[in-house]
Amino acid sequence: MKPKVAFYWCASCGGCEEAVLDLAEGVLNVVAAVDIVFWPVALDFKEKDISAMDDGSIAISFINGAVRTSHQLEMARLLRRKSKLVVAFGACAQLGGIPGLANLTTAAGILAEVYGDAGTPELQFRDDGHALTLPKLFDSVFALDRAIPVDYYVPGCPPSPKIVSDMFQALLDEPLPEPGAVLAPDHAMCDECPRRDTRPQELKLDRFYRVQERMLDMDRCILAQGLPCLGPATRAGCGSRCIAGNMPCTGCFGPTSHMRDYGGKALCSIASVIEGNETAQIDRVFEGIVDPVGTFYRYSLPSSFLERKRLE
Amino acid sequence: MPDDFEPRIVAFFCNWCTYLAADLAGTSRIKYLPNAEVVRVMCSGRVDVQFVLKAFAKGADGVLIGGCHPGDCHYQEGNYKALRRYRLLRRLLRQMGIEDERLRLEWISAAEGDRVRVVIDEMVATLKRLGPLRKAEEERAHLTEVA
Numbered sequence: 001m002k003p004k005v006a007f008y009w010c011a012s013c014g015g016c017e018e019a020v021l022d023l024a025e026g027v028l029n030v031v032a033a034v035d036i037v038f039w040p041v042a043l044d045f046k047e048k049d050i051s052a053m054d055d056g057s058i059a060i061s062f063i064n065g066a067v068r069t070s071h072q073l074e075m076a077r078l079l080r081r082k083s084k085l086v087v088a089f090g091a092c093a094q095l096g097g098i099p100g101l102a103n104l105t106t107a108a109g110i111l112a113e114v115y116g117d118a119g120t121p122e123l124q125f126r127d128d129g130h131a132l133t134l135p136k137l138f139d140s141v142f143a144l145d146r147a148i149p150v151d152y153y154v155p156g157c158p159p160s161p162k163i164v165s166d167m168f169q170a171l172l173d174e175p176l177p178e179p180g181a182v183l184a185p186d187h188a189m190c191d192e193c194p195r196r197d198t199r200p201q202e203l204k205l206d207r208f209y210r211v212q213e214r215m216l217d218m219d220r221c222i223l224a225q226g227l228p229c230l231g232p233a234t235r236a237g238c239g240s241r242c243i244a245g246n247m248p249c250t251g252c253f254g255p256t257s258h259m260r261d262y263g264g265k266a267l268c269s270i271a272s273v274i275e276g277n278e279t280a281q282i283d284r285v286f287e288g289i290v291d292p293v294g295t296f297y298r299y300s301l302p303s304s305f306l307e308r309k310r311l312e
Numbered sequence: 313m314p315d316d317f318e319p320r321i322v323a324f325f326c327n328w329c330t331y332l333a334a335d336l337a338g339t340s341r342i343k344y345l346p347n348a349e350v351v352r353v354m355c356s357g358r359v360d361v362q363f364v365l366k367a368f369a370k371g372a373d374g375v376l377i378g379g380c381h382p383g384d385c386h387y388q389e390g391n392y393k394a395l396r397r398y399r400l401l402r403r404l405l406r407q408m409g410i411e412d413e414r415l416r417l418e419w420i421s422a423a424e425g426d427r428v429r430v431v432i433d434e435m436v437a438t439l440k441r442l443g444p445l446r447k448a449e450e451e452r453a454h455l456t457e458v459a
Contacts, residue, residue, distance in 0.1 A: 007365060073458055104407065138457050147458045264361035267404065271396040277389075283398045292404035304360070305369035310409030310445070 003059035003172065006038035006050070008079055010072040011099040011141060016042045016090035020062075023165055029104045030168050031205030034059075038079075047075070058083040060171055062154075064090040064101045066302065071135035075105035080148040085171065091157040091252045093144040093264070094182075096302025098157070100141045101294065103301045103308035107137045115272040120143055121138040139311075143303045157299055184237035186256050189249055192236045195221050204275035208288025211247065222248045223273065224282035226288070228295055233259070233266040252299050261305045263296035270296075319373040319439035321348040321432070324363065326356045327449075328386040329421050330378025336425035344429035345436045348376060350378055355379070356417075357390025361401050364415065368405075374444045376413045391419065414439045414445065431442040 009017060027087060036043045050058075061083040067073050080086055084095055091097040102110060123134045130228070144150055155169050167183050170176070177183060190196060197222040209226045216225055221242065223229040229248035235256045242264060255262040276282040289295055297304055325331040325367055331352050337344065356379025364375050368408060377398065379391040400416045405415060420427045 067458065140457065142458050237385070259362065261362045261365050263404075264365045267361050267400055268397055271400050272393060274396055276396070277392045279399060282396050286400050286403070289400070291407075292400060293407040296404065305365040306408050306410075307369075309407070312409075 002033065002035040003094070004037045004057060005034045006058050006061040006079060006083065007036070007041070008038065008061065008063050009041065010063065010065030010076065010093070010144070011068045011088065011151075012092045012097070015158040016064035016092070017253075019090070019139075019156075019161070019164055021160045026161070026165055029295070033168070033172055046273075047078070050078060053082050055081050056084055060085045060087060062087045062089045063144055064088075064093050065144075066092040066096050066141045068099060068102070068138050068141040069135040070138070073147050076144060076148045084247060085151045085176075086144075086148065087152045087154060087167070088144040088150045088170070088290060089154045089253065090159055091155060093150075093298040094153045094155055094303075095254050095300035096141055096143045100143075100300065100302040101298070102141050104293065105309070106139045106311070108139075110137070140308050141302050146302070148158050151179060152177065155182060155184050155235055155253040156238060160237070160241065162239060163237055182235070182254075182257070184253060185234055186258075187236050188232055189234040189236045189238065189240070189253065190231040193221075193231055193240055193243055195219060197216065197225065200224055203273035205273055205285065206275050207285055210288065210290070216246050218246055219254060228270050228289055230266050230269070230296075232269040233262065250298050254300055260299040263304055265292070266296045267292070317440060317444060319347050319436055319444070321374045321376055321435060321439070322372045322379065323348040323376040324359045325350055325352050325354070325378040326358075326380060326386075327352055327354045328392075329384065330418070330428070331378035332422035333378070333420045333424050334428050336422065339430045340425050341358045342425055342429050344432045347436045347439075348350040348432050355385065355387050355390035356394035357385070357387065357392075359394055359397075361397055364401065368410065368445060369443075373442075374375060374416070376415045376431065376435060377415075378420050378431075379420055381415070384421065389394075393433060399415075399428070410445065411442055416431045 038050055061079040063086060067076055088094045092099055125132055154163060156163060163184055170183055203224060203228055207226060208228055227248040230251040231249040234249055234251045235253040238253050251266060259265040274285045276285055325334055334350060359377050359385055367375050377394060379394050385391045402412055402415055418431050
């Protein structure tokens with residue numbers, strides 16, 4: 001009997017769903033090897049179909065997206081109960097991801113920003129004899145492993161096709177990887193960068209640029225050109241797709257096993273390549289980094305030590 | 313805020329200057345407030361930003377980093393590395409709602425025992441005014457939302 005698998009999305013953009021299809025014809029091998037029992041974006045199974053299954057009867061649930069509503073929490077728990085293995089698929093599930101930047105504000109702050117004076121929707125209302133309860137929006141966004149135990153992590157925004165096909169191979173065959181493993185190489189992205197040899201031994205930057213402020217050379221180290229490229233602090237395995245597109249690494253593959261707080265370490269690595277021994281000069285160099293949290297914690301604020309902005 | 317709030321400070325002191333200054337303060341019987349827990353590091357440049365963030369996350373109300381005066385670093389320029397990180401980190405902390413005064417970087421040489429007293433006493437007074445950071449409590453409140 002083929003192993004049953006489920007795909008589900010919580011707070012995410014849909015890019016991780018696409019990442020599965022990015023396998024192109026390789027997806028046919030996956031479909032042939034497994035029995036898909038749940039995949040809301042592609043197939044018409046319902047929540048009640050999952051609820052009716054025996055506990056532990058799904059071999060693997062791939063969950064992408066962070067957890068930020070009561071419904072996502074409920075679904076994550078349901079899938080955890082029904083599954084032998086749960087994989088946090090993509091940066092949002094692994095680290096909190098882009099939605100995690102909402103931890104700089106609160107649910108009330110977001111609703112006020114979006115709806116303004118129009119008022120926010122009631123959580124419960126009745127229409128035509130039907131009662132509807134909207135899920136609660138939490139004040140904070142959580143990485144998946146804060147809500148349920150997670151067996152494996154697949155990094156990336158979104159995970160690259162190679163990472164995804166390696167993942168299927170690793171999980172559908174014995175022996176399984178170490179519990180808790182991040183299914184990607186455990187060294188810095190710089191090590192695999194095609195421009196690696198152009199990185200100077202010592203860097204002394206006197207200013208930083210934002211991407212729109214500078215025409216970048218196509219073949220020279222992007223950090224050496226004054227953009228805060230986070231390759232030195234980021235896990236490898238992405239295939240250097242951003243670099244190939246002449247864009248700096250923004251850290252979607254997250255930390256290697258050698259660090260605990262990705263943004264803190266990324267900040268250290270950027271602060272180590274500047275020039276200046278005096279406060280005023282140092283501050284001038286860092287002026288080009290206008291949003292430190294957004295730069296260093298773009299994908300990982302909920303899984304950082306501080307987790308969120310301090311509540312007032 | 314309760315009157316009896318005693319701030320907790322995690323103090324990373326470099327082995328060659330500030331830690332010796334704290335030692336000198338001790339042997340000189342200089343009295344300073346007991347709120348700082350000193351962690352000896354080989355150099356202020358060894359203080360990874362992660363150490364500071366972890367201290368705040370685990371309940372510190374303030375973090376103090378002590379290193380050698382500019383030009384005096386035992387490893388040539390570790391204290392400049394600390395300064396560069398500190399300048400960027402305090403902007404990041406500001407975005408996270410953590411006031412500048414909660415993270416302090418001070419150059420204190422091995423001869424400046426009394427300066428340890430002044431800095432720690434000042435910092436305790438400042439933190440008493442600011443009140444608790446409450447990061448640890450917040451974290452518990454978080455867990456209950458998804459628990």
